[in-house]
Amino acid sequence: MSITSTDSPSPVSPETDRPVPLRRQRDYRLLWSARAVSETGSEVARLAVPLTAATLLTASPIEMGLLTAASTVPFLLVGLPSGALADRVARRRPVMVACEAFAGLAVLSVPAAWLGGLLTIPWLIAVALVVGVCTVVFRSFNTPHLMSVVAPSQRTTALAGFQSVFSVAEMCGPSLAGLLVTLLTAPIAIVVNAVTFLASALCLKGIRAPEHGTRGSGRGILREIAEGVSVLMKHGALRALCATGMLVNFLGAAQLALYVLFAVRVLGLPGALVGVTATGFGVGGLLGAVLASRLARRFGENRVLLGSVLFFPVGFVTTAAAGGPFWLVVCQLVAAEVITGVAVVCYSVCAGAVTMRESPAELLGRVNATTNFATQGVMAPGGVLGGLLGASLGLRPALWVCAAAALLIIPCLWLSPIRRGARPASAAGSPSTARRPRSGRAAARR
Template sequence: MTTPLIPLRRQRDYRLLWSARAVSETGSEVARLAVPLTAAVALDASPIQMGVLAAASTFPFLLVGLPSGAMADRVARRRPVMVACELIAGLAALSVPIAWLTGMLTIPWLITVAFAIGMCTVVFRTFNTPHLATVVAEPQRTAAIAGFQSVFSIAQMGGPGLAGLLVALLTAPVAIVVNAVSFLVSAFCLRAIRTPENGTTAKGRGLGREIAEGLRVLINHRVLRALCATGMIVNVLGAAEMALFVLFAVNVLGLPAPLVGIAAIGFGVGGLIGAAIAPRLAGRFGENRVLLGSVLFFPFGFVATAAAGGPLWLVVCQLGAAEVITGVAVVCYSVCAGSVTMREAPEGLLGRVNATTNFATQGVMALGGVLGGVLGEMLGLRPAIWACAAGSLLCIVSLWSSPIRRGARPGAAEESPSTAPHPRSDPAASRT
């Protein structure tokens, strides 16, 4: 007889983990608007400088993404590393308002802070996924991932409005202090988690060999590879658009600073809806069908942004409504993709598979930021965003041409959608 699982909302350690993400993500959403506004308004940044600033926060995924995955699979205790990441990120963010008040803040300073926080983010995310597996039982992980997605959505709903208010009252650089405090509160919540990490320290066989093993699993597993490729496409184009969005919203659409975050608010509302319905949709239709349906809506936000224009009220409605729809789609996709990744990754390799996926999907955002800056300089702001809209159609091609589509057909086995040998049963996948 199996013991009934305690609902997640009644599990103290999950609530602490959820709360840590809630405060940290809210602070990050404030900084997501306040940092580019600081660069664009207070420091008069050019499109190229905005692109480099956007790239600085994601370049660490390329730099340390793969090694951090190998380390996450090696260590027995991951929580202390996560706490340290939050503390360091908090101190880095705190340096921005201090530098501004003392007259020392520059674009290179902002880029350096973005890079430091990005480094902490990479390590934190890599260690967080295997840590989640120690806090939440396997049958509850899809719901747990949906819970985290609701955190991100709530932060996107409240963060930009809070950021707009703080920017108006305190100036953009000083508003970043909220981000610093949120990192420190997150570290406190993580430190209070009691669930023991009883894993054993894995014996290292060489960092290069362990990284290669994670790469080989991702490349050879056709389902994981398709999810990764789709994520790379949407992220590189999304980063290119976001590098230009503040300049586009202020200079082309004429949005005042407090309304620049309207797209993020709309995305947050849609994401909250998506987090609520994703587990139900996955339970009824299967994760594969949800993935295939969600990706059809990915180009919608790009097109709506590029086509936005007219009176202020119409622009706000266009951006807000489009991002609500996009938010639902992206979060449904993300929840199901995360659940499939945790299910399909071979035992003992989840950290490396997750890190390799992040290396690819998040690392390309650094290239996307630079791409956005270059397109903005060469084509102009609106044509550059139209170019991103056209490229986003590749997301549909990537996923619908993969084994995920075959696995979603009636009568197909949802648990094993790939026609390739599963890494756990393929002897070649376990060689080093």
């Protein structure tokens, strides 16, 4: 038997009257597979695209900066309107399929242009913009769509499953990218990303769960955007989650701007080992994805959120304090990345579940898009500030400034309604339904 209401969209076992495990649900397997292939391909392109620009097109530093910015600018340009559009349409899946298909065709144009002798830096920037817009729109539509596929009691587990995909892609993607670039050259390796986008579109198209969105009233997109912003600003828990994500991403971008230089110039690590230490974040993320849903079932999402932010400063402090023998430095940096990965993924999973639980269903797309707009938008100024601090204070002192500022993350969440609503899951009922007055690195991820 199937439950087709928006509150319980997943199949229910007739013997136990409980939702069937996600691994046995065809629609969730297709949704999970779509993310798995798409994220793996994106990790390949993350290395292959800049290598194409740097080695084949001899891009200047300014052109490399524009190419990097092109992938994040769409969050500021279309982030808020895409959330309003997500709440306007009754069916979101066709839009998600179109986003993956357009992104795949745009990426496929890179090797085609290279083979035809037409590839230029502006071409790469245009492709990055198209893919970036598709990514933003996809994210805005994905969260409301998930509510049509997964039952409320399984949403935390579903989000944890997606986070495991991201973590595995972060661990294995760079190695796969390096192998493909070596064997095929950078432009041809990008074909893998195009194929994965198209494969993701096919997986999404195969999902059969009925959608129950409601069409918007057409009152004007600016007014609808303002409604989403208003809900986020007036709801204490959602506002606290957004502020925490902004602070974590801002400081994370500042640290990232300094990390490679610090590891190479101050700690004396070779470039290969810097990459090895960075894989610790993927390992920690995979561990966090395994733990997040289990901890949420036992303690409730709010308590997991409160616990996870206690570990954010640990990663910053461990990195800033790294020093000593060669082997100890590597262990310190890997430990910092693992700790950060576990904390970030646990936070992201539970923040996503709380956002779906607390947001009015008809405004979820706009609330999610507003959160993405805010948490992603602060990364550019965070990176600039990190560079300025490193230039004026030195690399290690600048990292200590980031570590000290990271302590603000704790009261940002602990002084919010998240703490007042922190009840054990056993006392509050299902962690996904306990409260409903109707979340690179901590930001919402696609």
